[in-house]
Amino acid sequence: MDTLLEATAINTGYGQLQVLWDNEIIVGKSERVVLLGANGAGKTTLLKAIMGLIPLWSGSIVFDGDHLEKKRTDERFQSGVSYMSEMGVIAGLTVEENLLIGGYYLNKQAQKQQLEKMYEQFPDLKQKRKNAGGSLSGGQRKMLGVAKALMSQPKLLVMDEPSAGLSPLFVKEVIDFLIKSTEESNLSLLIAEQNVKFLEIADRVYVLDGGRITFSGTVLELVANDAVKRAYFGLEGS
Ligand code: ATP
16 A cells, blocks of 8 residues: 555644544555544544644654645645545635635636536536525535535545534435545545444544544454444444
């Protein structure tokens, strides 16, 4: 596997409060990785640390051969990492304005090309291009969030709980779309989730528990791991 992102020995937190202990996470080129963890496990904190939205206390983050630790968030975006937070979309801006923000660092021509590509992939968004982001349904808003994050033509899309606030039907729609977009390009995914439905698309899984990575492996290995099953899924091992 060719490594795209390698975050090692990540320690960070808020003020005096340490939230992450020695986290290590690797995402390969074209790989789909799910970071599974319950509420408060530290998933958002780890993603924010990778994006430079909170400072690292210690550790290293290498992306596509470059060290990111000292780079600003906008520089990390320009290196090819895109981020979709739980919010994802700016409600007061139109669909098109949201998309253009996603493509902020592209030149005008590339921006226009990407916009057309997104409208091709998401005909619903094209139809609603002049509507406010906040007027869309939950599923469409999530699609807009994904499309906005893809506008910058990232190599890696980092997503924080894409299932949040979505009905199971929309969750399936988002999953199907993510499978399609990763198969069509060399896009890698790092998805923080507590919804086990996302394991469907995972090449590899990390489990984060109380700020520590307690498991890393394939979905099959996860399912075979009794300790993880008991701790995370509340199931008894066989
Ligand atoms: P969720 O699914 O609820 O978003 P999570 O796994 O993403 O959970 P985090 O949001 O990373 O977890 O939170 C991890 C811990 O850090 C929690 O104990 C939380 O209370 C704490 N925390 C998060 N943000 C802050 C903050 N801005 N200041 C202080 N503590 C915080």
